[in-house]
Amino acid sequence: MNNIDSVSHATGRSVYLDDIPVLKNTLHGVVFDSPVPHAKVTLLDVTGAKSLPGIEGIFTWRDIPGINDIGGIVPDEPLFASDEVHYRGQPLALVVAADEHIARKALELIKIETVELEVITDPRKAQEKGLLLIPSRTFSMGDISGAWSECDHIFEGTASSGGQEHLYLETQGAYAYPSENGCIKIHSSTQGPTLVQKVTARLLGIPMNRVEVDVTRLGGAFGGKEDQATAVAVMAALAAYRLQRPVKITLNRNDDMRMTGKRHPYTSDFRIGLTQDCKIIAYSAVMYQNGGAAADLSPAIMERTLFHSTNAYYIPNTEVTVHSCRTNLPPNTAFRGFGAPQGMFVIEAAIAKAAEELGIPAHLIQQANLVSEGDEFQYGQEAENVTIGKCWENLDKKFNLTKIEKEISHFNSKDHFCRRGMAVMPVCFGVSFTNTSMNQARALVHIYQDGSIGISTGAIEMGQGVNTKLAQVAATVFSVGIKRIKLESTNTSRVANTSPTAASSGADLNGNALLLACNELLVRLKSVAALMHDCSIEDAELLKEKVVIKGVATDTTWEMLVQAAFLKRVSLTENSHYCTPEIFFDKTVEKGHPFAYHVYGAAAVTVTLDCLRGTYKIDDVLIVHDFGNSINLVIDNGQIEGGVMQGIGWMTMEEVVSSDEGRLLSDTLSTYKVPDIYSAPSRVVCYALETSGPELAIFRSKAVGEPPFMYGIGAFFALCNAVKSFKPEFKTDYDAPLTPEKVLMRLYNH
Numbered sequence: 001m002n003n004i005d006s007v008s009h010a011t012g013r014s015v016y017l018d019d020i021p022v023l024k025n026t027l028h029g030v031v032f033d034s035p036v037p038h039a040k041v042t043l044l045d046v047t048g049a050k051s052l053p054g055i056e057g058i059f060t061w062r063d064i065p066g067i068n069d070i071g072g073i074v075p076d077e078p079l080f081a082s083d084e085v086h087y088r089g090q091p092l093a094l095v096v097a098a099d100e101h102i103a104r105k106a107l108e109l110i111k112i113e114t115v116e117l118e119v120i121t122d123p124r125k126a127q128e129k130g131l132l133l134i135p136s137r138t139f140s141m142g143d144i145s146g147a148w149s150e151c152d153h154i155f156e157g158t159a160s161s162g163g164q165e166h167l168y169l170e171t172q173g174a175y176a177y178p179s180e181n182g183c184i185k186i187h188s189s190t191q192g193p194t195l196v197q198k199v200t201a202r203l204l205g206i207p208m209n210r211v212e213v214d215v216t217r218l219g220g221a222f223g224g225k226e227d228q229a230t231a232v233a234v235m236a237a238l239a240a241y242r243l244q245r246p247v248k249i250t251l252n253r254n255d256d257m258r259m260t261g262k263r264h265p266y267t268s269d270f271r272i273g274l275t276q277d278c279k280i281i282a283y284s285a286v287m288y289q290n291g292g293a294a295a296d297l298s299p300a301i302m303e304r305t306l307f308h309s310t311n312a313y314y315i316p317n318t319e320v321t322v323h324s325c326r327t328n329l330p331p332n333t334a335f336r337g338f339g340a341p342q343g344m345f346v347i348e349a350a351i352a353k354a355a356e357e358l359g360i361p362a363h364l365i366q367q368a369n370l371v372s373e374g375d376e377f378q379y380g381q382e383a384e385n386v387t388i389g390k391c392w393e394n395l396d397k398k399f400n401l402t403k404i405e406k407e408i409s410h411f412n413s414k415d416h417f418c419r420r421g422m423a424v425m426p427v428c429f430g431v432s433f434t435n436t437s438m439n440q441a442r443a444l445v446h447i448y449q450d451g452s453i454g455i456s457t458g459a460i461e462m463g464q465g466v467n468t469k470l471a472q473v474a475a476t477v478f479s480v481g482i483k484r485i486k487l488e489s490t491n492t493s494r495v496a497n498t499s500p501t502a503a504s505s506g507a508d509l510n511g512n513a514l515l516l517a518c519n520e521l522l523v524r525l526k527s528v529a530a531l532m533h534d535c536s537i538e539d540a541e542l543l544k545e546k547v548v549i550k551g552v553a554t555d556t557t558w559e560m561l562v563q564a565a566f567l568k569r570v571s572l573t574e575n576s577h578y579c580t581p582e583i584f585f586d587k588t589v590e591k592g593h594p595f596a597y598h599v600y601g602a603a604a605v606t607v608t609l610d611c612l613r614g615t616y617k618i619d620d621v622l623i624v625h626d627f628g629n630s631i632n633l634v635i636d637n638g639q640i641e642g643g644v645m646q647g648i649g650w651m652t653m654e655e656v657v658s659s660d661e662g663r664l665l666s667d668t669l670s671t672y673k674v675p676d677i678y679s680a681p682s683r684v685v686c687y688a689l690e691t692s693g694p695e696l697a698i699f700r701s702k703a704v705g706e707p708p709f710m711y712g713i714g715a716f717f718a719l720c721n722a723v724k725s726f727k728p729e730f731k732t733d734y735d736a737p738l739t740p741e742k743v744l745m746r747l748y749n750h
């Protein structure tokens with residue numbers, strides 16, 4: 001089944017924030033942001049700007065009636081900076097005018113005077129100075145100090161990975177308008193409508209029930225709108241509230257890139273210890289997360305880095321520490337994988353280092369250490385229904401890794417300037433929010449008198465197809481056509497206290513809540529059917545829009561049944577609550593059972609490198625992935641392709657560059673390169689491993705949003721192998737992204 005939005009997307013009829021018809025007298029806001037990275041603000045004078053004709057208002061921290069804080073986890077981030085600024089791009093004021101052009105003119109008339117303070121952009125320097133966003137955390141298992149003496153080989157190194165711009169096609173934006181009794185309604189391009197609602201209420205000093213947040217869909221998010229959609233929404237709400245006029249803000253691309261945080265760059269020191277037969281028995285790492293100027297989601301992202309720091313491997317003795325470092329950059333934030341890719345890159349670098357020193361292919365070490373049934377993860381959870389071994393075996397069976405290696409070495413033995421390389425990337429990703437309390441969701445289902453169905457949940461459709469999966473859940477339970485079902489917008493007045501749609505868990509949490517609601521309604525409808533046909537409820541079922549009694553189809557259609565239920569005054573509405581059972585985590589000992597289940601898969605990535613130019617082509621990405629019992633392979637494969645592409649981009653060409661003075665240099669699409677069709681792999685082949693799937697996944701169909709991103713890490717190591725083939729003395733530095741420039745430097749200049 002295709003995505004239910006595909007036709008409206010393809011024909012341009014899908015409604016995004018900027019497509020919402022605006023009310024008469026709508027005003028437009030633009031943000032005045034800090035031109036310096038770290039300074040005392042001695043003067044902020046908006047009087048000149050205010051007197052420009054057409055300017056309806058300029059808002060600063062002084063205009064906030066409630067609390068000037070938008071921090072989601074730690075209250076350390078003002079909406080508008082007051083006496084100090086901590087990064088270039090930090091909002092200082094919102095200019096509101098009849099149109100955006102006038103508002104932009106006014107920006108130039110705002111006077112600011114500052115006394116500059118020391119700028120730190122390097123996380124290691126920040127940590128040295130004690131500039132941390134939250135206290136550092138360590139996950140450990142076994143006896144790391146004792147284990148080193150048992151090792152036959154010990155290797156050390158440093159690995160760094162860069163930031164990543166989300167580049168959602170739809171930039172951050174919001175549209176807010178006042179309504180009666182001091183209420184405010186906000187259309188926001190956010191993954192977390194409840195967060196927008198909560199922060200707006202806090203900032204305006206009004207109760208949450210006065211704030212209604214509504215989301216139809218997002219034009220991409222990738223984590224970038226989990227926390228960072230809030231600021232823009234709250235600004236629009238503040239101006240709308242103060243002026244009692246509708247206010248719309250849509251960041252242009254350059255403003256969006258400059259003001260918003262990205263994937264966290266990490267730099268890490270690792271140490272890995274192996275036995276003679278390639279068993280990794282000790283692994284330690286210290287990781288420096290570049291958090292930017294405020295906590296944002298960094299504490300949660302740091303946690304997921306820790307959870308996934310040993311990727312798909314069982315290592316009996318570990319110790320991994322993450323420092324979340326405060327720097328003068330925009331607060332870095334959620335991005336697909338949520339810290340896991342950064343952690344996994346380090347263990348993969350450590351394994352690659354060991355392989356390089358031992359003169360063997362890395363995949364021999366990888367395969368020898370894959371997690372198996374009953375192994376304990378670093379965080380205390382026991383591995384269950386482990387399929388990584390099967391994924392790897394099937395990868396080899398389907399694609400014959402030895403044959404690929406032979407072909408590559410044959411190719412590389414010829415005298416020309418191209419070299420090929422391969423790497424395998426296994427992935428193990430835990431599904432659930434690591435903050436246990438967030439694993440809850442609600443669904444509201446209405447069956448209308450004509451048999452059509454309206455569904456509201458807390459899930460946000462951001463292109464990933466969650467609405468399609470939710471429609472499938474209802475259609476399956478009621479056995480009705482998908483056309484009968486409408487997914488309503490996500491609205492805080494219909495479904496309250498929602499978790500953001502994140503952590504790959506949107507379909508699981510909201511789908512399970514929806515399943516409960518539909519099952520409850522089904523019971524009611526069956527009892528009506530039983531009454532109509534004078535039988536017991538156990539004998540009644542619904543099949544293909546018909547009532548079936550004792551296995552025999554009757555003439556009673558779905559529509560007739562619904563109509564009968566309505567006339568008998570049976571409720572056709574249900575509201576259900578779901579929370580993931582069994583999960584818990586105790587932060588005081590850093591142990592527990594945080595995940596409902598794990599997603600596993602393995603990919604082989606091959607590349608061809610032009611050793612004259614340093615340019616390269618990703619040839620094949622060959623995958624065996626455990627989807628569980630996928631309810632929609634079209635959508636799931638779409639997630640695989642998108643994730644792989646984005647992962648490859650992060651590891652190879654996407655380079656977020658900031659100057660030492662905290663100026664983002666890659667702030668346009670001409671200076672920041674994202675993968676396009678020319679940089680896509682020649683082939684992405686994904687086999688679904690046949691498994692029954694975990695009970696806690698919706699219809700046993702595993703979460704799929706984030707896990708495939710990490711397959712892209714394979715591209716980095718495949719490239720390293722190609723470089724080594726050309727230049728055998730090359731010692732890999734694990735410094736991602738491996739852009740063509742960097743490759744060229746390593747080929748000739750290292």
Ligand code: MOS
Nearest residue numbers: 223335336502503
């Ligand atoms: Mo996602 S990176 O958990 O919004």
